[in-house]
Amino acid sequence: MPRLGRKAQGGKLSWITTIFMVLFHIGAIAALFMFTWKALACAVVLWVLANNVGIGMAYHRLLTHRGYRVPKWLEYAMTVCATLALEGGPIFWVSLHRVHHQLSDHEGDPHTPHEGGWWAHVGWILSGDSLNAETDALARYVPDLTRDRFYVWLSRFHWVPLVVAGLVCFAVAGWPGLFWGIFLRTTLGLHATWLVNSATHMWGSRRFQTRDDSRNNWWVALLTGGEGWHNNHHAHPVSARHGLKWYELDPNYYGIWLLKKLRLAREVKIAQYDPHNPRPAGAA
Ligand SMILES: [Zn+2]
Ligand SMILES: [Zn+2]
Numbered sequence: 507m508p509r510l511g512r513k514a515q516g517g518k519l520s521w522i523t524t525i526f527m528v529l530f531h532i533g534a535i536a537a538l539f540m541f542t543w544k545a546l547a548c549a550v551v552l553w554v555l556a557n558n559v560g561i562g563m564a565y566h567r568l569l570t571h572r573g574y575r576v577p578k579w580l581e582y583a584m585t586v587c588a589t590l591a592l593e594g595g596p597i598f599w600v601s602l603h604r605v606h607h608q609l610s611d612h613e614g615d616p617h618t619p620h621e622g623g624w625w626a627h628v629g630w631i632l633s634g635d636s637l638n639a640e641t642d643a644l645a646r647y648v649p650d651l652t653r654d655r656f657y658v659w660l661s662r663f664h665w666v667p668l669v670v671a672g673l674v675c676f677a678v679a680g681w682p683g684l685f686w687g688i689f690l691r692t693t694l695g696l697h698a699t700w701l702v703n704s705a706t707h708m709w710g711s712r713r714f715q716t717r718d719d720s721r722n723n724w725w726v727a728l729l730t731g732g733e734g735w736h737n738n739h740h741a742h743p744v745s746a747r748h749g750l751k752w753y754e755l756d757p758n759y760y761g762i763w764l765l766k767k768l769r770l771a772r773e774v775k776i777a778q779y780d781p782h783n784p785r786p787a788g789a790a
Pocket of ligand 1: 720736
């Protein structure tokens with residue numbers, strides 16, 4: 507069992523991560539002084555690729571929970587998109603998220619607001635241990651990924667696609683393209699994902715009596731393409747669909763639905779909302 511959580515890690519800072527995060531935030535502010543429409547287009551395209559196709563559809567619903575299947579070439583391509591979010595490689599992201607589901611809001615959860623809202627939002631990222639140490643312990647959570655040489659390679663060089671994307675943005679839209687497509691877009695995207703770890707374990711409504719404090723939060727869902735229906739998700743982690751009612755917008759699921767229509771996605775698992783049985787199987 508990896509030693510995760512604020513108590514276990516002691517709050518030491520990882521200087522490399524902290525310096526990068528500070529630089530990206532400074533770059534994000536600088537971007538606001540150099541707007542062009544082309545630069546905005548770079549940011550929007552990369553947002554959809556990194557946060558929707560990458561984090562939501564690939565890292566989370568495909569690799570972590572195996573809520574559906576796609577051909578290997580597409581799985582790899584979507585996973586490369588996820589690295590554009592600067593949230594680490596697939597082995598790191600998926601193993602920590604599997605630990606989060608196993609221990610949600612209990613001791614050992616890498617990012618529970620029980621140890622502070624700031625800790626759950628970003629503190630755990632800036633603390634070195636969850637990123638560097640415990641790698642062997644975390645690898646046990648992802649045997650499906652550590653067996654795959656491409657994922658091992660991509661986990662080591664997860665920053666390469668972002669560098670390439672930066673060069674493309676610069677070629678297409680100059681300095682504003684670089685600052686909007688990389689620094690501003692990545693920084694806002696990080697906060698959107700982090701809100702799933704912080705806000706949706708603190709604020710929102712609870713449809714299901716799960717063992718954790720997960721909530722359904724509509725504004726986090728809007729920012730993340732549906733990841734904010736987090737109480738639904740903790741109750742039905744394998745479901746590729748997180749918004750269980752028609753008004754619970756879930757663009758990341760619509761992407762998976764589209765892949766299914768294109769005959770690229772199969773075995774799409776979908777939880778049905780049953781108002782007569784709000785307590786899902788397996789929940790305490
Ligand atoms: Zn959660
Ligand atoms: Zn999950």
